[in-house]
Amino acid sequence: LGELELIEYIRSLASRERPTWLEVGIGDDAAVIRLPGGDRVVVTTDMLIEGTHFERGTAPEAVGYKAVARALSDLAAMASSPLCTVAAVSFGASHSPDWARRLSKALLESAEKLGAPLVGGDTSSGTAVLSLTLTALGLPGPKGVVRRAGARPGDAVCVTGRLGGSLMGRHLTFKPRTQEALELAGRFDVHAMIDISDGLSTDALHIAQESGVGLTLRAEAIPISEDACVMAGRRGPEDSPIRHALNDGEDYELLFCLSQADAVAAAQSGLAGAPVSIIGIVTAEKQSFILCPDGSREPLRGGGWEHLKR
Numbered sequence: 001l002g003e004l005e006l007i008e009y010i011r012s013l014a015s016r017e018r019p020t021w022l023e024v025g026i027g028d029d030a031a032v033i034r035l036p037g038g039d040r041v042v043v044t045t046d047m048l049i050e051g052t053h054f055e056r057g058t059a060p061e062a063v064g065y066k067a068v069a070r071a072l073s074d075l076a077a078m079a080s081s082p083l084c085t086v087a088a089v090s091f092g093a094s095h096s097p098d099w100a101r102r103l104s105k106a107l108l109e110s111a112e113k114l115g116a117p118l119v120g121g122d123t124s125s126g127t128a129v130l131s132l133t134l135t136a137l138g139l140p141g142p143k144g145v146v147r148r149a150g151a152r153p154g155d156a157v158c159v160t161g162r163l164g165g166s167l168m169g170r171h172l173t174f175k176p177r178t179q180e181a182l183e184l185a186g187r188f189d190v191h192a193m194i195d196i197s198d199g200l201s202t203d204a205l206h207i208a209q210e211s212g213v214g215l216t217l218r219a220e221a222i223p224i225s226e227d228a229c230v231m232a233g234r235r236g237p238e239d240s241p242i243r244h245a246l247n248d249g250e251d252y253e254l255l256f257c258l259s260q261a262d263a264v265a266a267a268q269s270g271l272a273g274a275p276v277s278i279i280g281i282v283t284a285e286k287q288s289f290i291l292c293p294d295g296s297r298e299p300l301r302g303g304g305w306e307h308l309k310r
């Protein structure tokens with residue numbers, strides 16, 4: 001059972017009685033709820049597990065920061081601004097009271113610093129390893145939310161920043177692309193957007209599936225981070241920088257689709273906080289591909305994290 005299949009199953013159970021106040025439900029980066037007064041709230045929740053999302057021995061300050069930043073990255077993917085957060089922590093057997101205090105302080109300070117003050121939560125213990133769940137609430141940007149669905153044939157596919165190799169350290173220190181997402185949605189008509197948490201290949205397929213289109217990515221156009229180059233080759237000669245950029249995940253960059261004219265303008269000017277690269281095109285044909293430097297075309301396969309597939 002893959003993560004996608006499980007989400008599909010949960011969605012099939014939930015879709016039968018969809019309330020009218022639910023504007024975006026299961027299957028996007030966050031849900032969008034319309035309140036009785038007409039305002040909208042964006043909500044997402046995210047789990048961090050010791051051994052999966054960070055190594056045992058990671059400083060509690062880094063763990064707390066990452067938990068908040070990941071949740072806010074999901075709000076950014078919806079072109080939404082952060083409002084507040086709540087956290088639930090279960091401490092593992094090995095965590096001292098001092099460690100617990102440092103994590104709590106880090107959660108509060110990180111949430112404050114990233115613009116989403118912590119307003120509540122719950123603590124427990126008894127699990128073998130630390131588990132930390134962060135829920136973030138946000139408000140749609142001035143032009144409303146941007147969903148995964150909405151990419152149109154002929155659109156350009158774009159990405160912020162540089163991809164791959166986040167395990168070298170960036171996965172603990174990245175800044176969620178909140179401002180960049182709001183700037184993008186303010187300046188351009190962004191048709192679809194996601195944050196790259198599972199890996200470019202997997203997250204591109206999420207946009208394709210939700211939009212009912214195909215994406216063709218140009219390998220040569222994908223911006224590769226220096227970390228990806230450092231990590232490449234460690235697992236043999238097949239282990240290339242582009243593979244890391246495609247599949248590593250935890251980049252927390254924005255992947256988005258918009259008209260060619262808007263994409264060219266965005267790529268030329270960049271955003272205040274990040275460069276923008278045009279890496280592909282949206283097609284009516286529903287299959288997704290990667291164009292290799294030698295001109296050949298391969299089906300795009302999700303090579304990123306699928307947490308349930310081992």
Ligand SMILES: [Mg+2]
Pocket residue numbers: 029073074077194195196197
């Ligand atoms: Mg996401």
